Amino acid sequence: MTMMEKEPQQPLSEWVTLISHDExxxxxxxSSANLSGTIRRMLDPKSGFKESVTGVCHFENISGTVLEKVCEYLYYKDRYQGMTNVPDLEIAPEVSLELALAADYLDCRAVACEGIMINVLI
Incomplete structure (x- = not known):
């Protein structure tokens, strides 16, 4: 095989794996994970990141509790995108600050804004 010939690319998996610092x-x-700008860029085959090949993203600065809420939010956003009558996403006050930091890092700030607004109103 010459340098110009490339092996056929494997189709991208429908699922990806996100791993928190506490494993x-x-x-x-x-499709839901790609709603996070950071995760989308990590998984982009053109990025050259190992995550784009493995489909596994490690987050050394995000706890399992917070990453679970991020995943919940990404599914929530995917499901209700474009709808007007959307139920509230429940966010516990004790994770609000850490969730806001993770959302900023993951480029899905809406979860941080919604979570902080909900907790300010409580």
């Missing part, structure tokens, strides 16, 4: 593992639909 909690979440399997999430790629």
């Amino acid at each position: 909690f593992t979440f399997h999430i639909l790629r």
Whole structure:
């Protein structure tokens, strides 16, 4: 095989894996995970990141509790995108600050804004 010839690319898996710093593992639909700008860029085959090949993203600065809420939010956002009558996403006050930091890092700030607004109103 010459340098110009490339092996056929494997189709992208429908699922990706997100792993927190405390080793909690979440399997999430790629379409939902891609709603996070950071995760989308990590998984982009053109990025050259190992995550784009393995489909596994490690987050050394995000706890399992917070990553679980991020996954919940990504599914929530995917499900209700474009709808007007959307139920509230429940966010416990004790995770609000850490969730806001994770949401900023993951480029899905809406979860941080919604979570903080809900907790300010409580």
